[in-house]
Amino acid sequence: xxxxxxxxxxxxxxxxxxxxxxxxxxxxxxxxxxxxxxxxxxxxxxxxxxxxxxxxxxxxxxxxxxxxxxxxxxxxxxxxxxxxxxxxxxxxxxxx
Amino acid sequence: xxxxxxxxxxxxxxxxxxxxxxxxxxxxxxxxxxxxxxxxxxxxxxxxxxxxxxxxxxxxxxxxxxxxxxxxxxxxxxxxxxxxxxxxxxxxxxxxxxxxxxxxxxxxxxxxxxxxxxxxxxxxxxxxxxxxxxxxxxxxxxxxxxxxxxxxxxxxxxxxxxxxxxxxxxxxxxxxxxxxxxxxxxxxxxxxxxxxxxxxxxxxxxxxxxxxxxxxxxxxxxxxxxxxxxxxxxxxxxxxxxxxxxxxxxxxxxxxxxxxxxxxxxxxxxxxxx
Numbered sequence: 001x002x003x004x005x006x007x008x009x010x011x012x013x014x015x016x017x018x019x020x021x022x023x024x025x026x027x028x029x030x031x032x033x034x035x036x037x038x039x040x041x042x043x044x045x046x047x048x049x050x051x052x053x054x055x056x057x058x059x060x061x062x063x064x065x066x067x068x069x070x071x072x073x074x075x076x077x078x079x080x081x082x083x084x085x086x087x088x089x090x091x092x093x094x095x096x
Numbered sequence: 097x098x099x100x101x102x103x104x105x106x107x108x109x110x111x112x113x114x115x116x117x118x119x120x121x122x123x124x125x126x127x128x129x130x131x132x133x134x135x136x137x138x139x140x141x142x143x144x145x146x147x148x149x150x151x152x153x154x155x156x157x158x159x160x161x162x163x164x165x166x167x168x169x170x171x172x173x174x175x176x177x178x179x180x181x182x183x184x185x186x187x188x189x190x191x192x193x194x195x196x197x198x199x200x201x202x203x204x205x206x207x208x209x210x211x212x213x214x215x216x217x218x219x220x221x222x223x224x225x226x227x228x229x230x231x232x233x234x235x236x237x238x239x240x241x242x243x244x245x246x247x248x249x250x251x252x253x254x255x256x257x258x259x260x261x262x263x264x265x266x267x268x269x270x271x272x273x274x275x276x277x278x279x280x281x282x283x284x285x286x287x288x289x290x291x292x293x294x295x296x297x298x299x300x301x302x303x304x305x306x307x308x309x310x311x312x313x314x315x316x317x318x319x320x321x322x323x324x325x326x327x328x329x330x331x332x333x334x335x336x337x338x339x340x341x342x343x344x345x346x347x348x349x350x351x352x353x354x355x356x357x358x359x360x361x362x363x364x365x366x367x368x369x370x
Binding site for chain 1: 300
């Protein structure tokens, strides 16, 4: 019990020492990590599927590998853009 | 009981006293991305961008002055490899033979973006000029103007916007849904995503390198517990080397993707789907 009160005292001291701007920066930093983490889920799955299917297609028809590769990079570029917009949100929250 | 007291000690140690930071702290973004101006208005990023434009121009000027009848070597060999890559792997794959006239534009774009990306991994320079929004935004705007102008030139003002807004082969009732989506995706999302893709990729790579460089520096040069921290510091240093090699790939891939997407947009505007 005594230990808990001491921890509470420490955290109260931390909160009291922070100015409102610092508190805001703290919560923005936490949310920034969350924002990028959430934004990376979907594109991660999507890019995995694109590469997997492209490898399947290249293994089936090696002579069409060049065309498949170009189209694969196009698909990756479009999918990746979503994660990168999440990254921009991270930058804006953390640094702006 | 012992563990809670240990936890308290750890918390008290980790919580910095007011006005004094302990351990590892990340510098503000401005010290990473903005340098002091060399001349007012000209900083490191501007110098890198100007240099990469100059290097690309000089390379192709030197190559064009060599005798074309002899076997190519040196600058001409390099230039021919790049031109062949653009024609074979980008134009033929996306626009076909009729798009060969776009080689100079796409070549300039590819070489400039690649040379702007590359300083991100060159030691002592280590700043990709495309990690600032200015250059990607301008390039994307240029691409937007070019592909719209091409579409209007080849299909006429009315025909181009008819093909963009009312793509053929869609049931009439669906146009309520399709037309706004197409309008936004073609005229707004295309240039925006083109610019943000290049910018965010290069900035993310740059930040990764900065973080691991700072981490290994602060661990290897630690003042307390050196025997424990220095072996740990070798790990982020190894990852730093690996990430630098990865950034070489990313620098090339982003220049390639930007050029391929430009080619796709121009090709789509030249030959509408029937």
